Amino acid sequence: MFTSLRTVASWLLVLIISQLLAGCEETTIDPAQYGSLAGLVVESRNNTPLANVTITTTPATSSFLTDAQGRFTLPQLATGRYTLSVRKADYTPQEVALTITEGAPTTVTLVLERAAGTNRPPALPFSPSPVDQATGQAATALTLRWRLSDPDGKSDSLRSDVLLYESASTSQQQLLTNSRDTTVRVTNLKFNTVYFWQVTVRDKTGAVVRGNVWSFQTRPLPDNRYLYVREVNGNTDIYAADTAGAAQRLTSSPFVETAPQLSPNRDRIAYTSNATGQYQLYTMNRDGSDSRRITMLAVEGYANAGLGYRWSPDGAQLIYAHYDQLYRINRDGTGLTLLATAPAGRHFRECDWTAQGNRILVQTVGANVYEAEVYLLNADGTNRTLVLANLPGRLDSPSFSITGQQIYYSRDVDGFENATGRQLNAHLFVQNLDGTGLVDLSISTVGTIAGKPLGTNDLYPRLSPDGSRVIFVNAVNDNLSPPEVWTVSLSGLLRTRLFSNATLPDWK
Structure with a gap:
């Protein structure tokens, strides 16, 4: 038994030593990644x-x-x-x-993603064109441009309102309303005028931002030397043009505006319009603004649809034909005075007024327009003297030379007398008041140089401001093709076309 106890103790000692030795072995730890x-x-x-x-x-x-x-x-x-x-x-x-x-x-x-119910307003409109405070901008037509941005990335849903203000005026034009456009075209602006414009922008949630007020100034009024009438799409209006031919439309009503004449002092344009149902006399600024009616008695009569009137040499008054009566009126519409009455059965038609001797040249016609006579009157309507008796064919548009010693007119040399007033071969003429020195300006006096084209009429002659040329209208005699405005020298040479689709010219 003693021996067995010794054996068990030996095994226990071995086990304890083994465990102690195992506890002394090194432990391994993996590195961090x-x-x-x-x-x-x-x-x-x-x-x-x-x-x-x-x-x-x-x-x-x-x-x-x-x-x-x-x-x-x-x-x-x-x-x-x-x-x-x-x-x-x-x-x-x-x-x-x-x-x-x-x-x-x-x-x-x-x-x-942006949280529901949150919205940022659009950015202010930017990059205006013309740039802010630009000068020299076109008055007849100008395109305004701007750019938009939305911080929420919804620029394609932004809409604009655009207002235009004229300086020194309380009126405004609404150019655009709730539009996706970022351009707008504006027409018929005044010359040499400052305009202000503002873009208001809104997004689809209704957030509104008013842009800065921008401005621009239009260019100065051009020195347009020519006036004429043009028909476009059945609408007859008055145009002005410079020597380069750039046209400016001055009237734009649905009625007929016709027979423009620039005053001798070049501040107002007279014209006639049938806006009231009859042709009345009006004046306006040279840019077409400030139109004022100055007559109550119509500028009408036999073959006279607003043609029969003329400025006084000083630009203070006008004379005009009202059936068989010739009147003088102040430029503001006051002082209406009867000057003369036409011979029995006749009406006054076209007329002119010269400072040389202060005299009036006036045409009278019968019920048929080719029954024409031309008279010379004193400025007060007295001392009526026959200058041109009734000639074969239609005779129109008598006017003075600069010296007042000659008259210009047109006449159908074919002698065609048609109740509707059609002409076949109208020529331009100039002659002395006493009937001598007759010159046909529609026939070239030099070799093979051609004059007026066959099948056309030369009409409405007026002398140029320097007295060296005549401005007139050439039109195909079927009255279907648009008329044209031309000039010609006093010898019938150098026929030059100025404007197509134009008639009743004035040159000052």
């Missing part, structure tokens, strides 16, 4: 980068903000699973799960 995260945060509607977005992680690390390009970097992240929390004011927060691995950076693009 790290990676990194690089990300971009964008807006869901237009993929624009979002700055100052807060990025946090679970398990917790440091908090990061995106830069101006919407980017962020989280370096030295222990490998493993993370949840990113992405937050920015007015946007719906996001939680994104991802795994960080060792080695190359983990990359991620995060998309934030």
